[in-house]
Amino acid sequence: MVLLLFVDLDPGLKALDALGGFFVLRTGVPPRGTLPTLASAWTNPRSGTAGEVYGDPVTFRIRKVAQSIRAPEPRVAVSVAQQGLAARFWSIALGAAALCGRVPDLDPELLSWDPDASAPDDLWLREVRFRPVADLDAVVRAGLLVPLSAALRSRHRVSPALLWGNAGSALAGTVRQLDRWARAHGRPDVGERARTLAGGLFAHPDLSGTLDPETLRRRSCCLYYRVPGGGVCGDCCFERPPSPARGRT
Numbered sequence: 001m002v003l004l005l006f007v008d009l010d011p012g013l014k015a016l017d018a019l020g021g022f023f024v025l026r027t028g029v030p031p032r033g034t035l036p037t038l039a040s041a042w043t044n045p046r047s048g049t050a051g052e053v054y055g056d057p058v059t060f061r062i063r064k065v066a067q068s069i070r071a072p073e074p075r076v077a078v079s080v081a082q083q084g085l086a087a088r089f090w091s092i093a094l095g096a097a098a099l100c101g102r103v104p105d106l107d108p109e110l111l112s113w114d115p116d117a118s119a120p121d122d123l124w125l126r127e128v129r130f131r132p133v134a135d136l137d138a139v140v141r142a143g144l145l146v147p148l149s150a151a152l153r154s155r156h157r158v159s160p161a162l163l164w165g166n167a168g169s170a171l172a173g174t175v176r177q178l179d180r181w182a183r184a185h186g187r188p189d190v191g192e193r194a195r196t197l198a199g200g201l202f203a204h205p206d207l208s209g210t211l212d213p214e215t216l217r218r219r220s221c222c223l224y225y226r227v228p229g230g231g232v233c234g235d236c237c238f239e240r241p242p243s244p245a246r247g248r249t
Contacts, residue, residue, distance in 0.1 A: 025104065
């Protein structure tokens, strides 16, 4: 693997800004230099008070999301927070692959995270290295989503099927956004590459059963309908919010 260093003004990275907020990747040392890396946030939580950001960043993020959406139970906040991060990971990596033909190495040891912020300013890559497009699955699914799922499930009772359903939904949403951008800007090649690459990603067993291949509706529910006034998402497996008796999925 050839590693190349580049700076914040690198055209390949700045080009992602035009794709939308979820595609933005900041590089270098974050303004708040004490931000934890994703690796440390997931595997080495320090003891701290309930309101301390860096005691256990994962728990802090879940509580922040829960308060923001008025989640009726922790697993709803876990789902919403995880899907947001999954969308960020897919957007950055797939966007770079489709638009620039290369993927930034989103090594959790190099990727800083601000659990007290919101996208797109929540992730900072301290040292940028390029990896080939063929490594897309290794960078996102294996390198980020698998340890994120393990970290969340070590703290909360949440179904793996729900988390992978979120990841599949986020990937499909990223492809739709890239396709819309490609059509609007006369770059059909970008949309085509995004669809082709996503097809390969969905072939992995973790993701292959997450969406109906005909309708692209997901086969699990992200639980957002449980949020007050939330309703169902556009790709939800439910046509309408289920009754409480059906809600424990």
